[in-house]
Amino acid sequence: MFLNTISAGERIVTTSWKKYDGEMTVSDDKRGKYIHKANVMDEEMIRSVCDHVKSFSLVESHYIRKDSKKLYLEDVKSASRMFNLYSEWFDSDKYRNKASTKRQYRDILNANFNIGFHKPKKDLCDVCHVYCNKEIPTEEEKSAFLKHQSAKKSCSCTKTAGQK
Incomplete structure (x- = not known):
């Protein structure tokens, strides 16, 4: 009956009671407050991704090379496919750390290379x-x-x- 009077759910009351510290204040709302992780991409991981990308044939554009320094991959059509090939290619004896997610792989790829996957049509x-x-x-x-x-x-x- 009390919950209906203040139009609140049971969970709100139990959470407020857990946060009650015996005084007339309730602890701060901690939602959204978290410690940012340190950058987990170390030099070894970056080197392994760069070595993998360099193992592909990078081709410059035929007609628009004067306008752009972007290189294009002939064999692979997407960053997702590149990551799958990287997972198969990775040698744990040669490198200690591996890019474990597509996001890490893509971030390293974008930071170190100017690569396009689809050659321009007018090329x-x-x-x-x-x-x-x-x-x-x-x-x-x-x-x-x-x-x-x-x-x-x-x-x-x-x-x-x-x-x-």
Whole structure:
């Protein structure tokens, strides 16, 4: 009957009684007050994630490289998939600490690399686009594509040398 009079539940009364310290005050509300954990990502964990990412082939953009320094992963399509591959790749003999969650892995990835998973749509030139769409390219097409790639790299090197 008392609870209905003050329109309160039984839990509110029992909690208030537990917090009562014998004086006319009730202890402070402690909700939301917690001690922040120290950063649990040590250098060994960061090094293991960086070594894993460096084991993939990172490709720069073809057309928009002048606007962005972002590198792209050809083989993997998401950070979640990268973490799954990292879990399989991790060698406990070589590294002491492992990124235990996808969040830790993604935080280290974003802090140390400028990586994109989906190449921009406007990235391929016509030669590259035709070659990528071929299911089984001939030897002649392969050699022409390799020549195109080497010309692209030499132009890029000449351009960077000219900027210095």
